[in-house]
Amino acid sequence: xxxxxxxxxxxxxxxxxxxxxxxxxxxxxxxxxxxxxxxxxxxxxxxxxxxxxxxxxxxxxxxxxxxxxxxxxxxxxxxxxxxxxxxxxxxxxxxxxxxxxxxxxxxxxxxxxxxxxxxxxxxxxxxxxxxxxxxxxxxxxxxxxxxxxxxxxxxxxxxxxxxxxxxxxxxxxxxxxxxxxxxxxxxxxxxxxxxxxxxxxxxxxxxxxxxxxxxxxxxxxxxx
Amino acid sequence: xxxxxxxxxxxxxxxxxxxxxxxxxxxxxxxxxxxxxxxxxxxxxxxxxxxxxxxxxxxxxxxxxxxxxxxxxxxxxxxxxxxxxxxxxxxxxxxxxxxxxxxxxxxxxxxxxxxxxxxxxxxxxxxxxxxxxxxxxxxxxxxxxxxxxxxxxxxxxxxxxxxxxxxxxxxxxxxxxxxxxxxxxxxxxxxxxxxxxxxxxxxxxxxxxxxxxxxxxxxxxxxx
DNA sequence: GCAAAAGTGTTTAACATACACCCATGG
DNA sequence: CCATGGGTGTATGTTAAACACTTTTGC
Numbered sequence: 001x002x003x004x005x006x007x008x009x010x011x012x013x014x015x016x017x018x019x020x021x022x023x024x025x026x027x028x029x030x031x032x033x034x035x036x037x038x039x040x041x042x043x044x045x046x047x048x049x050x051x052x053x054x055x056x057x058x059x060x061x062x063x064x065x066x067x068x069x070x071x072x073x074x075x076x077x078x079x080x081x082x083x084x085x086x087x088x089x090x091x092x093x094x095x096x097x098x099x100x101x102x103x104x105x106x107x108x109x110x111x112x113x114x115x116x117x118x119x120x121x122x123x124x125x126x127x128x129x130x131x132x133x134x135x136x137x138x139x140x141x142x143x144x145x146x147x148x149x150x151x152x153x154x155x156x157x158x159x160x161x162x163x164x165x166x167x168x169x170x171x172x173x174x175x176x177x178x179x180x181x182x183x184x185x186x187x188x189x190x191x192x193x194x195x196x197x198x199x200x201x202x203x204x205x206x207x208x209x210x211x212x213x214x215x216x217x218x219x220x221x222x223x224x
Numbered sequence: 225x226x227x228x229x230x231x232x233x234x235x236x237x238x239x240x241x242x243x244x245x246x247x248x249x250x251x252x253x254x255x256x257x258x259x260x261x262x263x264x265x266x267x268x269x270x271x272x273x274x275x276x277x278x279x280x281x282x283x284x285x286x287x288x289x290x291x292x293x294x295x296x297x298x299x300x301x302x303x304x305x306x307x308x309x310x311x312x313x314x315x316x317x318x319x320x321x322x323x324x325x326x327x328x329x330x331x332x333x334x335x336x337x338x339x340x341x342x343x344x345x346x347x348x349x350x351x352x353x354x355x356x357x358x359x360x361x362x363x364x365x366x367x368x369x370x371x372x373x374x375x376x377x378x379x380x381x382x383x384x385x386x387x388x389x390x391x392x393x394x395x396x397x398x399x400x401x402x403x404x405x406x407x408x409x410x411x412x413x414x415x416x417x418x419x420x421x422x423x424x425x426x427x428x429x430x431x432x433x434x435x436x437x438x439x440x441x442x443x444x445x446x447x448x
Numbered sequence: 449g450c451a452a453a454a455g456t457g458t459t460t461a462a463c464a465t466a467c468a469c470c471c472a473t474g475g
Numbered sequence: 476c477c478a479t480g481g482g483t484g485t486a487t488g489t490t491a492a493a494c495a496c497t498t499t500t501g502c
Contacts, residue, residue, distance in 0.1 A: 010234060013306075050235065050317075052234070052315055053308055053315075056306030056317065057306075077303060077304065080280065080304045082237075082279055082280030082281075083279055084277055084279055091276055093237055093274075093280065093319075095306070095317075162454080164453075180454090180455085180456095181457075181493095181494085184456085202500095202501085203452085203453080203500075203501075204450095204451070204452065204500065205451075205453045205500055206453060206454045206455075206499035206500050207454080208453080208454060208455090209454085209455085388481070388482095404481090404482085405482090406465065406466085408482085408483085409484095410464095425473080425474090426473095426474080427473075427474070427479085427480080428474040428475060428478070429471095429478075429480045430471060430480065430481045430482075431472070432481060432482090433481085433482085
């Protein structure tokens, strides 16, 4: 028998959400600090049980809203984790999602339920509760893959941005340098963005033209 | 309240498995005919509840073995379906898998639990129970996509096969013709197969050289 | 005038595509 | 000898990759 008293008699369902953003030129993940045993003071990805009359995605959205205060962000089902002993309190099967939130307007909300909340660079995560390290690693892989053949990067950028901003986000997530001229050629040829007519001034160098995405809906597009 | 008496008081977990094979030059799906209400005499994809101490994939494998008699086939988690009212008997969340089984050695097993079992061309499916039409449609999409960037097609072919056999499987699943010479060039350049030295004789035309896969483990490879 | 990022084309190599005929066999 | 699928090469177009300098601004 387990050393920890089981809380759940039956198999229960949870959702967990890996929330990504770009902050300080790094890909960061939102983590919450747990209060309760058996992972007291451990960091984890936001999540919780699915309500009986609640669709899965709505459950994920609820945790997302609670922790990040954000609605209408990119949210995608990632994978369902079902190892029997992933939670010491009982059989908890978790449907993991990942979300992409823009770097602006980040207002973290903590709640009484948790001891804290914060952003962590995905490459320097603390040890995580449950199998959450595995979940985050898979989410990162999926994100990297999807950047290559979809347009979902729009969900990490503000309404207006420079092409250098855009390129930087690709470089940060893929963790490799891209050629500026080839990059621009590709982005233009795919008709992903258009000029806003504005430019960003006020810095000690040439102003950057600002662009916006022509479409902010997920689409498959061969980028890389 | 629902018209049908609920069987499950709490949310329960199930797995469903979309089993694909190539048969009669068509992509076919294994379906079972249900005995019980509320889908009496309806066709459905094999599946069932997850046991309390059973990992998800093992549950899928169990249903796979029960219906197809096959072990050690390609099996991959597809998506988790969680609409609240997808099952009239209560809240059943289903983790869907898809499996690829070789066209040889197909020995269908029926069981007392079901009224029948059979293969159906994926393009001519009968109406299915629950949301299984949606599940099969998604599985087919995933399979088509994965053919393009992985080597999983090996799991649909027998140990020895001709290059025309291989090409035919691609053409059937992708539902488009491929150029024979370009196809061979690609397959050879990727070092996916090697000659067995044998050839297939006994037909009224030139014998075909037989090949085998160099690796029969899943790998990412740009094929299309 | 200097530091810093913005912006801009061309050349080359690799790959994808299109395409048609001869070969070997069983009957 | 005929019908059938098996097997093979080249030429062209498209796309990816490599590469460096000029421009514009704030200070």
